[in-house]
Amino acid sequence: MNWQAITDMLPLLAEGAGLTLQLLFLSGFLGLCLAVPVAIARLSKTWWINILPRTYVFLFRGTPLLVQLFLIYYGLGQFEAVRESIFWIVLKEAYWCAVITFTLHTGAYISEILRGAIQTVPVGEVEAARAVGMSHRQVYTRILLPRAFRIALPAYGNEIILMLKASALASTITLLDITGMARTVYAKNYLPMESFLTAGAFYLVLTYGLTLFIRYLEHRLHADRKEPVVIIG
Amino acid sequence: MAENDTHLLNVEGIHKRFGGQDVLKGISVKAKRGDVISILGSSGSGKSTFLRCINYLEYPDQGRVVVDGEEILTKTGKGGMLVPADQKQLARLRARIGFVFQSFNLWPHLNVLENIIEAPMQVLKLSKKDAIERAETLLDRVGLADHRNHYPSHLSGGQQQRAAIARTLAMEPDVILFDEPTSALDPELVNEVLNVIGSLAEEGRTMLIVTHEMGFAREVSNQTMFLHEGKVEEQGSPDKMFNNADSERVRTFMASHIH
Numbered sequence: 241m242n243w244q245a246i247t248d249m250l251p252l253l254a255e256g257a258g259l260t261l262q263l264l265f266l267s268g269f270l271g272l273c274l275a276v277p278v279a280i281a282r283l284s285k286t287w288w289i290n291i292l293p294r295t296y297v298f299l300f301r302g303t304p305l306l307v308q309l310f311l312i313y314y315g316l317g318q319f320e321a322v323r324e325s326i327f328w329i330v331l332k333e334a335y336w337c338a339v340i341t342f343t344l345h346t347g348a349y350i351s352e353i354l355r356g357a358i359q360t361v362p363v364g365e366v367e368a369a370r371a372v373g374m375s376h377r378q379v380y381t382r383i384l385l386p387r388a389f390r391i392a393l394p395a396y397g398n399e400i401i402l403m404l405k406a407s408a409l410a411s412t413i414t415l416l417d418i419t420g421m422a423r424t425v426y427a428k429n430y431l432p433m434e435s436f437l438t439a440g441a442f443y444l445v446l447t448y449g450l451t452l453f454i455r456y457l458e459h460r461l462h463a464d465r466k467e468p469v470v471i472i473g
Numbered sequence: 474m475a476e477n478d479t480h481l482l483n484v485e486g487i488h489k490r491f492g493g494q495d496v497l498k499g500i501s502v503k504a505k506r507g508d509v510i511s512i513l514g515s516s517g518s519g520k521s522t523f524l525r526c527i528n529y530l531e532y533p534d535q536g537r538v539v540v541d542g543e544e545i546l547t548k549t550g551k552g553g554m555l556v557p558a559d560q561k562q563l564a565r566l567r568a569r570i571g572f573v574f575q576s577f578n579l580w581p582h583l584n585v586l587e588n589i590i591e592a593p594m595q596v597l598k599l600s601k602k603d604a605i606e607r608a609e610t611l612l613d614r615v616g617l618a619d620h621r622n623h624y625p626s627h628l629s630g631g632q633q634q635r636a637a638i639a640r641t642l643a644m645e646p647d648v649i650l651f652d653e654p655t656s657a658l659d660p661e662l663v664n665e666v667l668n669v670i671g672s673l674a675e676e677g678r679t680m681l682i683v684t685h686e687m688g689f690a691r692e693v694s695n696q697t698m699f700l701h702e703g704k705v706e707e708q709g710s711p712d713k714m715f716n717n718a719d720s721e722r723v724r725t726f727m728a729s730h731i732h
């Protein structure tokens with residue numbers, strides 16, 4: 241094992257980790273924002289409300305992320321109309337194509353997680369909210385969604401960790417994330433073991449950090465599982 | 474609607490079908506201010522469904538509900554069911570009808586105080602300060618002042634039900650519907666809840682109570698109705714109902730429920 245080579249590549253991989261995390265947090269957050277309305281619309285019993293989100297989830301869960309990435313990065317540029325539209329400013333950038341693809345991809349999964357969580361909220365809690373005169377919107381914003389987020393958190397955390405590893409695909413569209421950096425390093429030093437082992441170690445550390453963060457969030461949000469604070473006096 | 478002027482709650486001819494089964498076959502009840510009406514009957518007779526139709530947690534197939542002279546507006550929906558025609562009006566009237574569930578249904582992500590101030594703030598638009606003030610009085614009243622920061626999962630069933638009653642009272646409803654409020658409780662916790670409900674009766678609250686606690690029903694109510702297979706089997710004063718009901722069925726029921 242060439243330890244010197246490993247030490248030399250650390251700064252580059254750290255830079256790559258910055259990009260990986262950026263892609264992950266941006267798409268994780270935007271995906272969540274997208275997932276909320278998608279999950280709610282999917283729960284609608286009206287077919288013309290749930291047909292669009294249903295189709296979206298079907299398409300993005302049913303095809304590989306790599307194919308989606310290529311379609312958006314390479315595919316869209318094929319159309320002159322796209323190249324001449326204002327969207328091209330964004331779509332010609334590999335970075336934004338990755339953010340968009342990851343967002344759409346993870347958003348489909350998160351919406352399914354949320355939909356399941358919303359359905360898990362006991363109906364009695366919703367009836368209690370209706371019975372005191374809450375509107376549909378209030379039932380969602382005050383009871384159903386806060387409850388669903390708590391229920392969904394472990395699964396959401398899991399999805400973020402899966403996305404962390406899937407984000408390595410960004411390297412296939414020229415981005416220098418952890419994997420992208422490892423590939424450039426390897427192209428120069430011809431040390432595949434050292435290069436990709438170090439990359440793997442970076443992912444491990446990030447996964448571990450994320451796990452701890454999610455556990456902390458769970459602890460914070462599940463105040464109801466902690467021992468009660470006893471107020472004296 | 475002068476005829477309704479003296480009635481705070483007027484429920485007329487409620488019919489409800491589940492699948493092919495007629496669960497309610499035309500049930501009516503009228504409550505004046507201060508009336509405490511016990512609804513009795515064996516399991517499956519339609520007591521819960523009737524209460525739930527009153528605030529439209531369940532949509533009846535026929536009938537009408539008038540709260541203090543204002544009828545809940547409905548239109549005919551799919552399958553002939555009556556559906557609310559005006560969600561805003563329904564929400565406004567629901568806020569005036571308290572509902573206490575057998576299974577408490579507190580919101581588990583909120584502590585006791587938050588459970589109580591939630592609806593006054595969201596629905597009645599009370600300021601947080603006013604809502605807390607109101608909640609504190611109620612917490613004292615139901616004996617949970619020391620538990621205001623506890624989450625429902627850390628409370629006993631009796632405490633949860635008392636918190637749920639406080640949550641309902643915080644809306645200052647005109648009528649309160651109780652659906653077997655003590656049936657989910659361990660026997661030793663029943664009385665703490667009955668005492669709270671009893672004290673509400675004493676201060677002249679208008680209430681409909683579905684219960685299997687016969688002694689309690691007899692004590693607090695001024696009217697009783699007995700449901701059987703979705704119909705009113707008998708209706709009248711507690712005295713008559715418990716001591717010499719006309720219906721053989723009611724007498725048998727009483728004999729097996731009063732020990």
Ligand SMILES: Nc1ncnc2c1ncn2[C@@H]1O[C@H](COP(=O)(O)OP(=O)(O)O)[C@@H](O)[C@H]1O
Binds near residue numbers: 518
């Ligand atoms: N959501 C429902 N779907 C189908 N049947 C129901 C539903 N709710 C109640 N029922 C039926 O209606 C009848 C009356 O139920 P319920 O009102 O709960 O009676 P009670 O409260 O007097 O025990 C029962 O036969 C029950 O099975």
Ligand SMILES: [Mg+2]
Binds near residue numbers: 520
């Ligand atoms: Mg019942």
